[in-house]
Every structure is written in C-alpha cells, then in structure tokens.
Amino acid sequence: MPTDHQSIVLSAAVPESLLGKRLDQALAEMFPDYSRSRLKEWILAGNVQINGSVCDKPREKIFGEEQIDIQAQLEVQESHVAQDIELNIVYEDEHILVINKPADLVVHPGAGNASGTVLNALLNHAPQVASVPRAGIVHRLDKDTTGLMVVAKTVPAQTHLVERLQAREISREYEAVACGTLVAGGLIDAPIGRHPTKRTSMAIRESGKPAATHYRVxxxxxxxxxxxxxxxxxxxxxxxxxxxxLKYPLVGDALYGGRPRLPKACSQEMIDMLRGFKRQALHAIQLELAHPITNEWMSWQAPLPDDMVALLQVLKADTELHGMADD
Structure with a gap:
C-alpha cells in the first residue's frame, strides 16, 4: 500500500507544574493537540528527546524545565482515491467541515463499498485530510441515515473532537418516524453489541457497550x-x-423492523408510501459542539429531507381521516 508522510516537529520546555509526572502524562498535557496513544507511540519509536537525548520509556519521570523535542512522521494513506462527489457543506473553516449527508451514501469505504463514499469525496474537496486518521471522520451515519456530520481537517482538530465525543460533550439530535404510537418519551439504556449470528447486525447484549438514547414524542x-x-x-x-x-422500529428499517406495518383501512397512497419507503426514516437534524480550536460553541440544523416530509404528510392525512385509534 503506497504511503506518504507528514513531518511533525514539536519543541517545548517542561513546566514546573508537571514535576514528578511520567513522560507520557507530561506530553499529553504539553501537546494536547495529539492523542495520548499517538504520543506514546512516538516515545516508544524513539522520536522523543529529553535535553537532546532520546528517551523511549513512557514511564520516565519528569523533574521540570527539561527541553522536550519531538520529531515524528504521520503516515498519509494513499489507498483511498479522491473522487469528485458532491458534498452538501453546511459549514467550513480551516479546521472543521460540517456536511448534510444524503441517503444512499456510505461514510467510509468497506466491504462492498470500496469507493463512492464520503471519505472519497473529502479527499477530493480537502486533500489535506489524507494526513488525518480516517480522513478526519469523527463519527459516522449509516448509509441510509441522512443529516449532519462533523469532519476534522487537521490532526489537532480531530484529537479534540474525538475526546469531546467520548466525553459526551458533542450534542447530536435526530428525528425519526417509528411504527406504533408511543404515549410519552423516555430513556432507553441498554448495551449494544454485535449480533451473535447476524454479523451485519447489532443487538441488545449484556456483554455489549453501554448505550443510552433519550426520546420524546x-x-x-x-x-x-x-x-x-x-x-x-x-x-x-x-x-x-x-x-x-422497544417494539417501535423505524419506518423503512428492513434490518430491524421487518416488513412494513400497514394500519387497517389505510389509503392506497399510504400503502404506496410505507411500502416504497426503502430506508430507515432517520435524520440527524441538529449538531452542537465547542469548536475544537477556538472553543466557540456552535450549532447547526439540517431540515428534514423531502422523503420524510412527504411521509409525515401522508401519516397526518391518514390520522385526520381515521382518528387516532387503529381499530
């Protein structure tokens, strides 16, 4: 796999406040633009010097006022090609990019989708993301989920965004249409892991990772x-x-919802709409975060896509015709 490299040169004196810290801990505080795991890799690779001498021991104690010099390489992967795919850009500056992803667009190349993805489009639009892990992609949306995604254009921006995502400091809100009538909102707190037999599916599993979703009607x-x-x-x-x-799967979700659920005496228009809605009715409508470099609080909204607007109109007309009860 052909690769290129980007040189990283960092220099700083250790502040007295870090007296007694381990080298890896000190570097994480001195150079917060880079992740702890990346800094540790550089130490182990001999890319870090203390007062001119290489130190490859992450646990080396720091006494304060030492001169730290880091010379390292970031590998730029050339395995993915840039493709001229249109992106709906909601916001862009030199550090981040926010897009409104359409349906039927995969975020990252994988099995069955080697190209034609958001990543390929990003490499074309902002070639510098080739030097950022995963081309700056911080979080993903499913292929057929629409809506807002933030992308980092630099390694420091990605480091901060990933940390804030893990600390639950990035707010992501969605709108969806579910089968069945929920009376009130609530919280679903149930761990999710890979399905034991269906490898392309996820499932509620005790051994899964913690997962919590708030919802309201x-x-x-x-x-x-x-x-x-x-x-x-x-x-x-x-x-x-x-x-x-919860037994309220999303409209159009063939993987987790099964066949369309048709209420009694519904119109042909509604039958056609529900049977013809070939994706999960799910849209990432709002994204809020502190800018990874300026720390300014930012908020974006993406209106519901046309197919979900049309779906809601048909459901409203059906309810006005028949009333609330499905008897």
Whole structure:
C-alpha cells in the first residue's frame, strides 16, 4: 500500500507544574493537540528527546524545565482515491467541515463499498485530510441515515473532537418516524453489541457497550409516531436497535423492523408510501459542539429531507381521516 508522510516537529520546555509526572502524562498535557496513544507511540519509536537525548520509556519521570523535542512522521494513506462527489457543506473553516449527508451514501469505504463514499469525496474537496486518521471522520451515519456530520481537517482538530465525543460533550439530535404510537418519551439504556449470528447486525447484549438514547414524542399519528431523539453514546445502529428493542422500529428499517406495518383501512397512497419507503426514516437534524480550536460553541440544523416530509404528510392525512385509534 503506497504511503506518504507528514513531518511533525514539536519543541517545548517542561513546566514546573508537571514535576514528578511520567513522560507520557507530561506530553499529553504539553501537546494536547495529539492523542495520548499517538504520543506514546512516538516515545516508544524513539522520536522523543529529553535535553537532546532520546528517551523511549513512557514511564520516565519528569523533574521540570527539561527541553522536550519531538520529531515524528504521520503516515498519509494513499489507498483511498479522491473522487469528485458532491458534498452538501453546511459549514467550513480551516479546521472543521460540517456536511448534510444524503441517503444512499456510505461514510467510509468497506466491504462492498470500496469507493463512492464520503471519505472519497473529502479527499477530493480537502486533500489535506489524507494526513488525518480516517480522513478526519469523527463519527459516522449509516448509509441510509441522512443529516449532519462533523469532519476534522487537521490532526489537532480531530484529537479534540474525538475526546469531546467520548466525553459526551458533542450534542447530536435526530428525528425519526417509528411504527406504533408511543404515549410519552423516555430513556432507553441498554448495551449494544454485535449480533451473535447476524454479523451485519447489532443487538441488545449484556456483554455489549453501554448505550443510552433519550426520546420524546413530537407528533402522534394513528399508527406511527414522529420522534425527537438525543444520543448519549454513539454505537453502531444505536437508535435503530433501541427503537426495535422497544417494539417501535423505524419506518423503512428492513434490518430491524421487518416488513412494513400497514394500519387497517389505510389509503392506497399510504400503502404506496410505507411500502416504497426503502430506508430507515432517520435524520440527524441538529449538531452542537465547542469548536475544537477556538472553543466557540456552535450549532447547526439540517431540515428534514423531502422523503420524510412527504411521509409525515401522508401519516397526518391518514390520522385526520381515521382518528387516532387503529381499530
């Protein structure tokens, strides 16, 4: 796999406040633009000098006022090609990029999707992201989930965004249409892991990673519910798995919802809409975060896509015709 490299040169004197700290701990505080794991790799690789001498021991004690010099290389992967794929850019500066992802667009190349992804589009739009792990992608949306995603254009921006995501300091809100009528909102707190037999699916599992989803009812229809949801964690397929676990799967979710649920005496228009809705009705509608470099609090919203607007209109008309009860 052909690669290129970006040189990193860092120099600083150790402040007295870090007296007695381990080298890896001190570097993490001195150079917060880089992750602890990356700094430790550089120490072990002999890329770190203390007062001119190489130190490859992460646990080396620091006494304060030492001169630290780091000379390292960031590997730039050339395995993914840049492709001229249009991106709906909501916001961009020299550090980050926020996009409104359409349906039917995979975020990262993988099995069956070697190209034609958000990553390929990013390499074309901002070639510098080739030197950022995962081309700056901080969090993903499923192929057929629409809405807002933030991308880091530099390694420091990505380091800070990943840390804030892990600390649950990035707010991500979604809207969805679920099958069935929920009476009230609530919290789903159930761990998610890989399905034991279906390798492309996730499932509620005791051995899974913690996952929490808040949801509230925006509008109730005769046999469906328009929801607003907020993630505390960001597990693969989290909202889809959690709503299916509640027995209120998302409209159009063939993986976790099965066949379309048709209420009694519904119109042909509604039958066509529900059968023809070929993706999960899920949209990342709002994203809020502190800018990774300036720390300014920022907020973006992406209106519901046309297919979900049309779905809600049909559900509203059905409810007005038949009333709330599906008898």
């Amino acid at each position: 925006k509008q109730k229809f005769r046999a469906h519910t328009h929801l607003r949801l907020k993630l505390e964690s960001g597990r693969t397929h989290q909202i889809r798995v959690h709503m299916s676990h």
